[in-house]
Amino acid sequence: MIETGKSLNVTESSIPGLLVVDLPVHGDNRGWFKENWQRSKMLELGLPDFGPVQNNISFNDAVGTTRGLHAEPWDKYVSVATGRIFGAWVDLREGPSYGTTFTVEVDASRAVFVPRGVANGYQTLEADTAYTYLVNDHWSPDASYAFINLADETAAIDWPIALDEAETSAKDRAHPRLADVVPIPRLKTLVIGGGQLGTALRSALPEADVVTRSTLDLTKPSDFDAVQWNEYDTIINAAAYTAVDTAETPEGRRAAWAVNVEATARLARIATENRLTLVHVSSDYVFDGTAETHVETEAFSPLGVYGQTKAAADALVSTVPRHYVVRTSWVVGEGQNFVRTMESLAQRGIKPSVVDDQFGRLTFADDLAAGIRHLVETKAPFGTYNVSNEGPVMSWADIAREIFDIVGVGKDAVTGVTGAEYAAGKSLAPRPNNSALDLAKIEATGFVPRDASEALRAYLQS
Structure with missing residues (x-):
């Protein structure tokens, strides 16, 4: 019955x-x-x-x-x-x-x-x-x-x-x-990229498979065909063409579109066809920086080629049923970056001029990786999330002064200049003046990043 x-x-x-x-x-x-x-x-x-x-x-x-x-x-x-x-x-x-x-x-x-x-x-x-x-x-x-x-x-x-x-x-x-019985292996996470974030993800997700350019060339469709996608349930795309200034040249423009857009389109298709979750790392450069703080729903308004390619990639990833677009800014991790450059200058007694009219927050790669892991493991609602470190919005010059102070040289060694003054005589891509990201959405899921100044001190003292 x-x-x-x-x-x-x-x-x-x-x-x-x-x-x-x-x-x-x-x-x-x-x-x-x-x-x-x-x-x-x-x-x-x-x-x-x-x-x-x-x-x-x-x-x-x-x-x-x-x-x-x-x-x-x-x-x-x-x-x-x-x-x-x-x-x-x-x-x-x-x-x-x-x-x-x-x-x-x-x-x-x-x-x-x-x-x-x-x-x-x-x-x-x-x-x-x-x-x-x-x-x-x-x-x-x-x-x-x-x-x-x-x-x-x-x-x-x-x-x-x-x-x-x-x-x-x-x-x-x-x-x-x-x-x-031979157990059925659990589906895995595939991390694509070996840069600062890729290195941090390797530590945050030790069980994940990590591939770099040497094993997966994003510009070669045949490399994608060689991957056993049915062994995975999540792809984290931490690879990108990030040479912002070179992207303004004819050769750089082609390379930026090939890596940031064409390769992302392949990943979006693969994720959709295989019912995979695609995590894609985006950038503050998709905005022109006229808003003091950027929310996830702000309309795209990129100033340069790099930002245009990242905005196009965001739009492609948003068509994948299971996706996270993780938008970040001013990433600092293992390897050469702004913080290490300023630290080196301070240690060598060099007094730099640093831009003081571009504002944002640092994002330490370990915190960005932890935020990505949090979204995937908690199965947060799919969509776009801003992720940076917390704390006051600062200029590049403010951050440089903090670095010099932590190193023991003193803040007065850093001179502030405008972005226009710094760019004079150089071939630089346009940059957003305001890069601060609103973090309310990611924090509502239960993930609260570290304060940027505390993270900076820990990074320099490690």
């Missing part, structure tokens, strides 16, 4: 990511009707937007027909069209939940979302049961599968009908015990 009168509801099981869905069933003298899969309603209740590409139906004649337990490298959404089953699932993914078992009875008023790597099995409790499931990838003989025996003692599934009385296949009866 089908249970009617339920409200649409999603509950978590003992297996991470395995969700039980109660479905409203509407019936009258003619029969019954239900919305078996309703994307917008179910996403609102917490089901992932898993993108099914195939619908399969398994018809079972007799009570006690038992199938499984099979774990595939894709997600599935299982339910019954007619009849009733006893469903059993065992987590065969690498990690702390490996071997966890969950069971529940399923009729037409209930469905179960089964994440990749969780073994699925069932036993029919009524004759003429039609078991149906949506999957988000096509079957492939090359995919990584895992199986566990229906009678495994560790899983200890309490089948309603004893297995020696049930209808099973010889193949299912030959599956290995849990101790002999």
Whole structure:
């Protein structure tokens, strides 16, 4: 008898990511009707937007027909069209939940979302049961599968009908015990880029794969084709053409568009086709700097070629269903940068002239990497987020004076000049006068960056 009168509801099981869905069933003298899969309603209740590409139906004649337990490298959404089953699932993914078992009875008023790597099995409790499931990838003989025996003692599934009385296949009866199962590897994160941020991400995400230009040339489409994208669930694009001044030359312009736009377009397509999360690092240069503080929704207004390419890339990434555009400014990490340059000048007794009419906040690469990790791990709502360090907005000259003070030389050694004065006689790209980013959105997710001055002192004293 089908249970009617339920409200649409999603509950978590003992297996991470395995969700039980109660479905409203509407019936009258003619029969019954239900919305078996309703994307917008179910996403609102917490089901992932898993993108099914195939619908399969398994018809079972007799009570006690038992199938499984099979774990595939894709997600599935299982339910019954007619009849009733006893469903059993065992987590065969690498990690702390490996071997966890969950069971529940399923009729037409209930469905179960089964994440990749969780073994699925069932036993029919009524004759003429039609078991149906949506999957988000096509079957492939090359995919990584895992199986566990229906009678495994560790899983200890309490089948309603004893297995020696049930209808099973010889193949299912030959599956290995849990101790002999090869776990399905968890999906990984791919970090692209080996600069200051790439180095920081390598520390923040030690389990991630990191590729640099030597192994993945962003200007070569064939390099993208060589990557096994089905091994990943997240791409972090920390690579970019950042030679702001050279980008204004004919050769630099072509290089900037090739790396910052064409390569990003390939990543956006790959992420969309493979249902991956794409994290893309953006820049304050997408704005002209006329606003004192920039919010995520401000319209693009880049002044130079570099900013134009970054704005174009932001627009491309925003079309990916699962995306984070992480906008930042004035990045400082391992290697040569403004802070190390000023430190070196101070130590050598050189008194520099530094621009004092361009304002913003430093972003230390470790904090930027931590913010990216926070967004991905907490599954924050997709979209654009500003990330820099906290604290007062300062000019480049203000920051230089702090550096000289920390080093012990004294602030008076730094002279302030206008951007126009500094650029006189040089071939420099235009720069936004105001680069400060509003941090309310990222902080509302629970991530509060360090104060920039405190981070600066720790960086110089490390």
